[in-house]
Amino acid sequence: MLDEAAAQLATLTRxxxxxxxxxxxxxxxxxxxxxxxxxxxxSLEAITDGVLEPxxxxxxxxxxxxxxARNLLG
Amino acid sequence: MSATEAQKHVLVVDDExxxxxxxxxxxxxxxxxxTVCTTRxxxxxxxxxxxxxxxxxxxxxxxxxxxxxxxxxxxxxxRTPAIMLTARGEEIDRIVGLELGADDYITKPFSxxxxxxxxxxxxxxTERPAGEAPHAASNVIRVGELEVDIGAxxxxxGGKPADVTATEFRLLKIFAENSGQTFTRAxxxxxxxxxxxxxxxxxxxxxxNLRKKIEPDANNPHYIxxxxxxxxxxxxx
Numbered sequence: 411m412l413d414e415a416a417a418q419l420a421t422l423t424r425x426x427x428x429x430x431x432x433x434x435x436x437x438x439x440x441x442x443x444x445x446x447x448x449x450x451x452x453s454l455e456a457i458t459d460g461v462l463e464p465x466x467x468x469x470x471x472x473x474x475x476x477x478x479a480r481n482l483l484g
Numbered sequence: 485m486s487a488t489e490a491q492k493h494v495l496v497v498d499d500e501x502x503x504x505x506x507x508x509x510x511x512x513x514x515x516x517x518x519t520v521c522t523t524r525x526x527x528x529x530x531x532x533x534x535x536x537x538x539x540x541x542x543x544x545x546x547x548x549x550x551x552x553x554x555x556x557x558x559x560x561x562x563r564t565p566a567i568m569l570t571a572r573g574e575e576i577d578r579i580v581g582l583e584l585g586a587d588d589y590i591t592k593p594f595s596x597x598x599x600x601x602x603x604x605x606x607x608x609x610t611e612r613p614a615g616e617a618p619h620a621a622s623n624v625i626r627v628g629e630l631e632v633d634i635g636a637x638x639x640x641x642g643g644k645p646a647d648v649t650a651t652e653f654r655l656l657k658i659f660a661e662n663s664g665q666t667f668t669r670a671x672x673x674x675x676x677x678x679x680x681x682x683x684x685x686x687x688x689x690x691x692x693n694l695r696k697k698i699e700p701d702a703n704n705p706h707y708i709x710x711x712x713x714x715x716x717x718x719x720x721x
Contacts, residue, residue, distance in 0.1 A: 446500075448500065449500045450502075452507065453502045
């Protein structure tokens with residue numbers, strides 16, 4: 411599950427980097443997606459580094475944040 | 485961190501609980517005390533209660549701006565080092581934060597390892613190493629009453645410490661090491677090895693802030709002189 415999440419994170423991060431535009435809606439999307447991706451990356455790295463345990467709650471939160479980022483970035 | 489070294493306390497402010505949780509885990513592993521807040525109100529209260537050694541601040545919070553926390557911290561008697569967490573496209577917030585005295589910023593999505601490395605770096609450069617003499621003569625540049633202590637990363641005016649930000653110190657170091665030399669704004673940015681976080685127009689703001697801290701009269705500068713149509717220079721040592 412973690413490998414799959416890492417792959418999705420990489421794909422969505424690339425989409426996030428290519429999100430251009432300065433209108434309010436795009437700015438909001440960029441901000442919210444950035445937050446969701448930051449949450450995923452923080453949790454994934456912490457679990458991979460053994461700093462946090464891969465509890466069911468944490469894994470569910472990673473899945474939820476990925477879903478949020480996917481919905482925002484398409 | 486050695487057992488004899490006093491534990492540093494870091495206030496982490498981010499409305500994403502997962503980010504706070506991961507940063508807490510990494511920082512605690514490194515020996516820091518950590519308090520995590522998810523709102524501006526809680527952050528302001530915890531700042532007052534804890535007087536942390538360092539802050540990691542998200543700009544956009546559900547009940548306001550992390551910049552308010554930064555502003556409150558800089559108005560305090562003891563300047564608190566801070567790293568801002570910003571989203572892509574929030575350049576204005578980033579500029580305001582740096583002008584308010586933030587030491588660094590990191591753009592989301594970031595690696596928590598990078599945040600911890602930056603926290604370590606900011607704490608290291610904003611405190612004098614244990615045991616270091618406050619006046620290491622070989623490393624102090626004097627211009628009149630102004631002393632720039634390169635090794636200790638300190639500035640004193642008439643023997644009294646001036647509380648400058650990391651950016652202001654970098655500027656002052658360049659001026660002090662090249663007193664009498666005129667710098668254009670572009671040359672100053674080059675000399676600072678700026679990564680693009682400081683712009684020519686915000687450079688003026690940093691210099692004005694620096695003048696307020698080191699000049700006897702900021703409106704009639706004695707140390708950092710404006711060379712009209714060119715840039716700035718420091719009076720000869």
